[in-house]
Every structure is written in structure tokens, then in C-alpha cells.
Amino acid sequence: MRTWKLLLPLLALAGLIGIIASCAQMKTVPGIPASHPETLAIGQQVSCAECHEDQQKGTMKAFNAFSHTRSFVKNHRFYAASDDRLCATCHKSSFCADCHTNKAEMKPSTRYGERPDREFQHRGNFITLHKIEGKLDPASCYRCHGRANNDRCVACHR
Amino acid sequence: MKIACCTLLCAASLLAFPAGILAADVSIDSSTYFGFARKDVTGAVKETLLPATQFLGLTVAGLGDGNLSLHLYGWGRTDLGDKSSSKAVSNDIASFNSDKSTGSLSYGYLQYRFNQANATVRGGRFSIHEGIANELVDGVSVRTDLPLGFGLSAFGGATVHTAKIYGENSDGKGDFLSGGRLNYRYGGLLEIGLSGVYETAAPKLVTRTAANYRRVGGDLWLTPVKAVDIIGHSSYNPETKQFADHSYLITFKPYQKLNLTGEFNQQRDQSFLYAWTMFSSSALNPNDKSTSYGGSASYEVSKNVEAAADYKHYSRERGTAERFGGDVRLNFQENSVRGGIGYHYLNAASGFAIGTNPSASYHELRCYVMHDTKGLFSAIDLLGNRFKEKIYNETNAWETTATLGYHITPTLALSGDVGYGRNPQFTEEVKGLLRVTYNFIGGKK
Numbered sequence: 001m002r003t004w005k006l007l008l009p010l011l012a013l014a015g016l017i018g019i020i021a022s023c024a025q026m027k028t029v030p031g032i033p034a035s036h037p038e039t040l041a042i043g044q045q046v047s048c049a050e051c052h053e054d055q056q057k058g059t060m061k062a063f064n065a066f067s068h069t070r071s072f073v074k075n076h077r078f079y080a081a082s083d084d085r086l087c088a089t090c091h092k093s094s095f096c097a098d099c100h101t102n103k104a105e106m107k108p109s110t111r112y113g114e115r116p117d118r119e120f121q122h123r124g125n126f127i128t129l130h131k132i133e134g135k136l137d138p139a140s141c142y143r144c145h146g147r148a149n150n151d152r153c154v155a156c157h158r
Numbered sequence: 159m160k161i162a163c164c165t166l167l168c169a170a171s172l173l174a175f176p177a178g179i180l181a182a183d184v185s186i187d188s189s190t191y192f193g194f195a196r197k198d199v200t201g202a203v204k205e206t207l208l209p210a211t212q213f214l215g216l217t218v219a220g221l222g223d224g225n226l227s228l229h230l231y232g233w234g235r236t237d238l239g240d241k242s243s244s245k246a247v248s249n250d251i252a253s254f255n256s257d258k259s260t261g262s263l264s265y266g267y268l269q270y271r272f273n274q275a276n277a278t279v280r281g282g283r284f285s286i287h288e289g290i291a292n293e294l295v296d297g298v299s300v301r302t303d304l305p306l307g308f309g310l311s312a313f314g315g316a317t318v319h320t321a322k323i324y325g326e327n328s329d330g331k332g333d334f335l336s337g338g339r340l341n342y343r344y345g346g347l348l349e350i351g352l353s354g355v356y357e358t359a360a361p362k363l364v365t366r367t368a369a370n371y372r373r374v375g376g377d378l379w380l381t382p383v384k385a386v387d388i389i390g391h392s393s394y395n396p397e398t399k400q401f402a403d404h405s406y407l408i409t410f411k412p413y414q415k416l417n418l419t420g421e422f423n424q425q426r427d428q429s430f431l432y433a434w435t436m437f438s439s440s441a442l443n444p445n446d447k448s449t450s451y452g453g454s455a456s457y458e459v460s461k462n463v464e465a466a467a468d469y470k471h472y473s474r475e476r477g478t479a480e481r482f483g484g485d486v487r488l489n490f491q492e493n494s495v496r497g498g499i500g501y502h503y504l505n506a507a508s509g510f511a512i513g514t515n516p517s518a519s520y521h522e523l524r525c526y527v528m529h530d531t532k533g534l535f536s537a538i539d540l541l542g543n544r545f546k547e548k549i550y551n552e553t554n555a556w557e558t559t560a561t562l563g564y565h566i567t568p569t570l571a572l573s574g575d576v577g578y579g580r581n582p583q584f585t586e587e588v589k590g591l592l593r594v595t596y597n598f599i600g601g602k603k
Contacts, residue, residue, distance in 0.1 A: 029275035029303050034219075062346050062381050064411050070456050070466060071419040075407050077292075078389040082341075082349055082379050084287045085276055093265055093285070094187055094215040094231045100285065102294050102318050103262040105211055105233050106191065113575040113591060114561045116526035116539035117487075117496055123524075124541035125555040125581035132518045135510045136472050136479055139403065139425045139448060146434045147331065147371070148294060151321040157436050158324040 036090045073119055077143070102148045183220035185599040187231075189213040194590035208239030225271050229284075234261035265294075276309075277302035286313050288339040289353025290375035290393045294318045295335050307345075312338035317357060323436055325365055330435025332358035332371065341377075349379040360433070369440035371433035372396050378406075385411050395429040398444060402429040415458040421470075424449045449473045452481075462489055476509030479518070499525040512549055519546035535573070537561040543581075555581030563593070571595045 066072070066079065066086055080087055080096075087096075099108050099121070109120035122130075134141050145153050195207040215231040236259040267282030280299045286292065288301075288311050297315010304310060314336035320329045337355035342348075357371040375393030382388075390406030403425040410418040425431075427446040431439035452470030459465055467484035485500025506518035526539040542556035556579060563573025577589040 026275045026277070026302070026305070029305060031272070031274055031276040031303070034271055062384050062387070064384065064409065065346075065379070065381060065387050069409075069411075069417050070464075071407075071409060071417055071454055074454075075389075075419075075421070078379075078391070078405075078407055080287045081289055081292065081391065082351060082377055082389065085278075092185075092187075092215070092217060093229055096285065097231050097264040101262070101264045102320055103264075105213075105235055105262070110575075110589075110591065111189070111191070111213075113539070113559055113577075113593075114528075114535060114537050114563055114573055116537050116559075117498060117528060123539075124557040125543060125579065125583065128512075128549060128555060128581050128583045129520075129543070131512045132504070132506065132510050132520070135476065135518075136474075136504075136506060137448065137450060138427070139423070139430055142431050142434055143292070146431065148318070148320050150436060154321050154323055154436055 032085060033089055070119075100144065100149075103151055104149050183218060183600055185215075185217045185219075186596065187213070187215035188594075188596040190594040192592040194588075196588045197584050197586075206239045207237070209235050209237050211235040222270075225273065227269050227271070228267075229269065230263075230266045232261060232263040232266070235259065272302075275303040283318065286337070288313070288337070289341075289351045289377045290373055290391055291337045291339065291353050291355040293335060293337070293355065297335075307343045309341040309343065310338070312336075323363075323366065326363050326435075328361045328363070330360055330363060330366065330368060330433070332360050334358040335371075347381055349377075351377040353377065357433075360435070363435065366435055366438045367440045369433045369435065370397055373402060375402075385413075387411075393430075395426075395432055397432060397440075398426070398429040400426050400429045400444065402426060402432070417456045418453070419455075420451075420453045422449075422451045427474075443475075446475045447473075463487070472506075474509075477507030479504060479506035479510055481505070483522070485524075494530050495528070497525070497527040499523075511547070515547045515549065517546045520544060533565055535561075535563045535565070535571075545582075550582040552580075552582040552585075555579070557581070557587070559589075569596055569598050 066083075072079065098111065107120070107122055108118075109116075109123040112118060112120070126133075130141075189212075191209070191211045191213075193207065193209045193211070195205075197205045197207070211233060212235070213231075213233045217227065217229050219227040221227060241258055263283060265283050265285060267280050267284040270279045272278070278299075278301050281297075283294065283296045284299065285294050286299060291313075293313075295313060295315040296318055297313060299311065299313035301311035302309065315334070317331045317333055317335045319331060322329055335355065335357045337353065339351050339353035341351035352374075353376070354374040355372065360368040360370050362368055373393050373395055375391055377391035378389065380388040387409040388406065389409075390404070392404045393402040394400070395402040403423070405421075405423045407419060407421045410420075412418070425448045426444070427448055428439065428442040428444045431437070431442065433439070450470055450472045452468065454466060454468035456464060456466035464487045465484065466486075467482075469482040470480065472479040472481075481502060481504045483500065483502030485498055487496070487498040489496045500523070502522045504518070504520055504522070508516050508518065510518035512518070521544040522542070523544075524539075524541045526537065528537040529535065538558070538560050540556070540558045542554065544554050545552075557577060558579065559575055559577035561573060561575045563571055565571045571594070573593045573595075575589070575591040575593070577587075577591075579587045579589075581587070
């Protein structure tokens with residue numbers, strides 16, 4: 001216990017020095033641009049590889065790590081969790097909030113009926129299917145409806 | 159809530175201002191919807207729904223020294239016919255958590271972005287996506303990169319509450335939430351993160367088991383070679399003293415036109431769903447596990463054609479299931495005409511079925527066509543299900559929606575949908591929607 005009492009101030013001091021040293025170095029740490037250099041039109045099909053072909057042009061991650069392939073769109077939760085700053089260079093927060101919100105008033109597939117090509121969840125007759133899908137993979141329900149956006153759930157699930 | 163609704167609807171009147179008088183760094187997203195739905199619900203009276211909904215987003219960048227920005231987004235809705243919210247099954251539930259007028263502030267925050275190190279400070283209502291933390295808070299967050307590849311983020315604030323659970327006086331959440339993430343990145347090869355989230359004690363409930371929401375975990379992103387990408391996370395629930403979930407994805411892109419993926423997900427049901435108060439998930443059997451794994455392949459056959467196939471296996475205490483299928487996407491005339499057709503089959507045991515059905519298996523077929531021109535845009539979408547065993551005496555469910563719209567100006571569009579469907583839940587459903595969208599992007603670019 002005595003050793004800890006001696007060590008704690010030393011560790012705190014070391015931590016403080018570390019923080020001060022880090023802050024002094026902050027100006028040398030580069031940042032990604034606040035927004036994408038070129039505005040992309042809604043629905044525009046682009047080949048990101050045209051500019052992000054290799055890492056020599058300044059991208060920290062390999063192009064494959066953020067290329068919007070179909071598997072990327074389907075599994076975007078992984079990428080957003082580790083680097084949503086990169087998402088924010090092109091997408092405004094409202095793009096995410098269309099689906100991921102505390103209260104979703106309208107199914108995204110209804111709201112964007114003109115975009116059937118987007119991989120929206122709960123398309124069509126999901127009110128029947130959710131009784132199967134919820135038993136199959138409850139974790140997929142919980143991620144969006146466990147702690148938020150469950151107004152409609154609580155109406156029936158009493 | 160009515161105040162929020164009125165505020166949003168009033169704010170929509172901003173549209174009356176010509177875009178030219180708005181500051182250079184202002185952008186506005188406005189979508190107004192007038193809906194129509196007639197539902198014939200099994201065992202209940204027919205409903206006519208006429209909701210009018212306004213979504214409004216405002217972003218003002220370049221405030222102060224140029225690094226401060228304001229971000230607002232929310233919606234308000236009023237019903238011109240029957241109540242539209244919570245009417246999933248019958249009139250009986252309409253009196254609970256529903257109102258003829260309502261609204262919500264999805265987010266509203268001020269952000270200061272420093273010029274170096276991707277450092278940001280946020281204050282207000284915002285979403286957090288940091289490792290295993292995926293939350294909405296009314297509070298403050300800070301984040302910065304540090305020298306030597308490290309990064310640090312932290313957040314804290316009031317929990318954003320949602321609908322009260324039936325028979326209870328709360329939604330089961332604690333009132334204060336905090337968390338953060340420490341990460342290390344080695345160039346374009348590796349990133350590892352440690353994150354955690356802590357919510358103050360859950361409120362006592364009348365009929366359900368209250369459960370505290372606390373989680374710690376780690377996340378990984380690894381690109382050992384350019385064509386391979388591994389990403390995922392594992393989380394641990396200190397309340398149950400068990401791992402809550404493991405979720406990993408590997409992507410292999412041997413060359414530009416071919417994309418292969420494999421995934422593995424496993425949840426300890428009680429630990430992962432622990433704070434899902436609606437189902438008293440903290441009372442689940444601690445030994446129950448949900449596991450799924452699978453893979454997908456997509457191939458760009460030509461510039462105009464992409465084909466994909468996928469497979470996923472599910473395993474739970476109640477049985478096993480598998481889903482497989484594929485789809486083809488087409489585009490012509492420089493993407494102005496796009497379409498897709500897909501088929502999937504879920505082969506699921508009786509444990510996943512509705513009620514006493516002997517099977518939960520069903521086929522799903524979907525196809526769509528879109529056509530965009532400078533002025534007009536249109537789409538037709540068709541989705542059908544065929545159940546192996548009848549559900550509520552119905553073998554099929556299907557829905558079709560047609561959309562036609564016109565870009566009045568580059569920023570203003572008017573469009574409408576009509577839809578018709580039949581399914582076991584709603585024996586007949588007719589829907590219509592009129593949509594006015596306005597997207598103005600200011601700025602100095």
C-alpha cells in the first residue's frame with residue numbers, strides 16, 4: 001500500500017508531463033479536411049478510385065477500407081465506429097440521422113421511396129417478418145431499437 | 159413535444175426566404191411529406207391516416223473564427239386523419255405513447271473543429287460513434303488525435319430518453335451517460351481501440367427487471383495487405399461479468415471487380431441485450447448464445463452489370479437457420495436508368511416461426527427500376543414474400559410502390575408515391591405520399 005502511495009504521485013506527474021508534451025506536439029499532427037474537396041451530387045455514381053487510387057496521395061487508410069462497395073454499405077457500422085470523421089467529410093449528420101435517431105418518424109424506405117436502390121431496412125411487409133427476424137437475430141434489432149427509436153416497439157411489446 | 163413540433167414547422171417557413179440572402183456557409187435540408195394510407199387490419203376497424211410531416215435540417219458553418227459550426231435536425235408531424243403513431247396492430251394501442259401532433263429534435267449541437275489533429279469539441283445533442291459506444295447524448299464531447307498515432311475521445315451528458323415502457327414511469331435508462339475511447343493507429347495498416355460506456359443506475363421498475371447499462375470493449379481494424387481488410391469489435395459487460403458480443407468482418411478484394419467478405423458474430427444474449435428493458439433481457443438465461451456467420455461475393459461483370467451472392471448461418475438455443483440468395487444490379491445510359499432484381503430464401507426451423515407454425519421459412523423476391531433525367535425522376539419497386547407455411551391464413555405478402563417526381567429547380571423537387579400491398583398483417587394496404595424536398599447548400603467552395 002505504501003509503495004502505491006509513493007507511486008501514484010509519480011505516475012500522476014508522468015501523466016501530466018506526457019499530456020503537456022503531447023499538447024506541445026499537437027500542431028504537428030495533421031488533420032483530415034473538414035469537408036470533401038469536391039461536392040458529389042445526390043445519387044451520383046462515382047469511382048472514388050479516380051482520386052484515391054493509392055496511399056501516396058495522402059489517404060491514411062487504403063482505399064479499400066472506405067470504398068463504398070456493397071459490403072461496405074451493409075457493414076458500415078464497423079467503419080463508422082472506428083472513424084466517423086472520415087464519413088463526415090462527405091456526409092452531414094442528417095444523412096446518418098435519417099435512420100439512426102432517437103425517434104424515426106418515417107421508415108427510410110418510405111421517406112426515400114424514389115431511391116429503391118438504397119439498402120434500407122424494413123422495406124415492405126416487415127411488420128409480419130419482424131416476428132421471424134426478431135427471433136432469428138435479436139442483436140440486429142437491439143442495435144437500433146434497444147435503447148432508442150422504440151416508440152413503435154413499446155406499443156405492442158408490453 | 160407540441161412546442162417542438164410547432165417550432166420545427168415554423169422553422170420550415172425559412173423556405174420562404176430566397177437562398178441568396180442566406181449566409182454563404184448555410185445549408186438547409188427540408189422535406190415535407192403529406193401521406194395517405196388506408197389500412198384494413200385483421201380484426202380491427204379500417205383506418206385512414208393523413209399525416210403531414212416536416213423534416214428540417216440546418217447547418218451553419220464558418221461561425222466565429224471560421225471553425226465553429228451549428229448543426230440542427232429534427233421533425234414535426236401532425237395527423238390530419240386518424241392517429242398515425244403506434245398503430246401497428248389495432249386501435250387498442252393508439253392511446254399509448256401516441257399523439258396527433260408530435261416531433262423530435264434528432265440532434266442540435268455546436269461544434270468547434272481545431273485546425274490540427276482532427277480535434278473537435280461538441281456541445282448539445284449529438285450522436286457518439288466511438289468503438290463500442292453508439293449513443294445519443296445531451297452533453298459535451300471532445301476528441302483529438304495525439305502524437306505517435308494515438309487518439310483520445312470522451313463524452314458525457316444527460317441520457318436522451320425515449321418512449322416510456324408500458325406500465326412503467328420511465329424508459330428504463332439511467333439519467334447520465336459517459337464514456338470514451340483510446341485508440342492507436344499505425345499508418346494505413348492497423349488501428350486498435352479501447353472504449354467504454356457507463357450509465358448511472360437504471361431506475362427501479364414496477365413489473366420489469368431494471369438493468370444498468372455499462373460496457374467496455376475493444377475494436378480492431380487491420381489491413382495486413384492492401385487487398386485484405388479485417389474490422390470488428392468485442393465487448394464485455396461488467397454487470398454480468400461475461401463477454402457481450404464479438405463481431406468481425408473480413409473483406410478480400412483480390413482485384414478491382416471482385417469483392418469477397420466473411421463475417422462472424424456472436425452474442426451472449428443476456429449480456430448483450432442486458433439493458434433492453436422492454437423485454438427484461440437481464441432476466442434471460444446467461445448461457446444462451448446467438449451465433450451467425452456467413453459470406454458474400456460481388457462481381458462487376460461489366461461496367462453496367464454487377465452480380466452478388468450471399469450466405470448466412472444462424473444458430474440460437476431455439477434452433478438453426480440459414481439465408482442465401484443473390485441479386486443483379488444493372489445500369490444503362492450513364493446511370494440514368496438503373497435496376498435490380500434479387501432473390502433470397504430463409505430456411506428456418508419452427509423455433510423461429512410465428513405462433514405455432516411448423517416453419518419460419520420464406521422466399522423473398524425483389525425488383526426495381528429507376529429512371530432519372532435532369533427534370534423528371536421515377537421509380538417502381540416490387541417486393542414479394544412467399545411463406546412456406548401460411549401466416550394468419552395467408553401464403554403471400556407483396557407490396558409495390560411507384561414514384562414520379564420533378565426537379566422544379568436544382569434545389570427544389572416535388573414527387574409523389576403510390577403504393578399497394580397485401581400481407582398477413584394488413585390484409586390490404588393502400589398508400590400515397592406527396593413529397594417536397596429542398597436542399598440548399600451554401601458555402602465558399
